Amino acid sequence: MIEAIPQDGGAPRAKVICDTCDRDEVVACGYTRNNHTKESSPNQSQARAKVMGMGWSYVKGSLYCPTCTAKRKVVKMKPKA
Numbered sequence: 001m002i003e004a005i006p007q008d009g010g011a012p013r014a015k016v017i018c019d020t021c022d023r024d025e026v027v028a029c030g031y032t033r034n035n036h037t038k039e040s041s042p043n044q045s046q047a048r049a050k051v052m053g054m055g056w057s058y059v060k061g062s063l064y065c066p067t068c069t070a071k072r073k074v075v076k077m078k079p080k081a
Contacts, residue, residue, distance in 0.1 A: 016051045
């Protein structure tokens with residue numbers, strides 16, 4: 001999930017939240033403006049690209065922090081017969 005952070009000067013930022021453990025990371029990213037409603041929202045693809053460079057993963061519409069990514073990649077071993 002990517003949430004907007006109110007801008008109080010400085011670079012525009014967004015909070016990226018892990019869909020599994022709720023860990024968050026704040027990254028600088030651009031905002032896009034909806035011409036009809038005049039509201040701004042974070043540039044989703046830019047924010048995702050920044051956290052993916054930090055070890056996060058984006059799988060089937062869900063964001064995973066590096067810890068949760070490592071847990072997802074563990075292959076359970078079958079018991080020896």
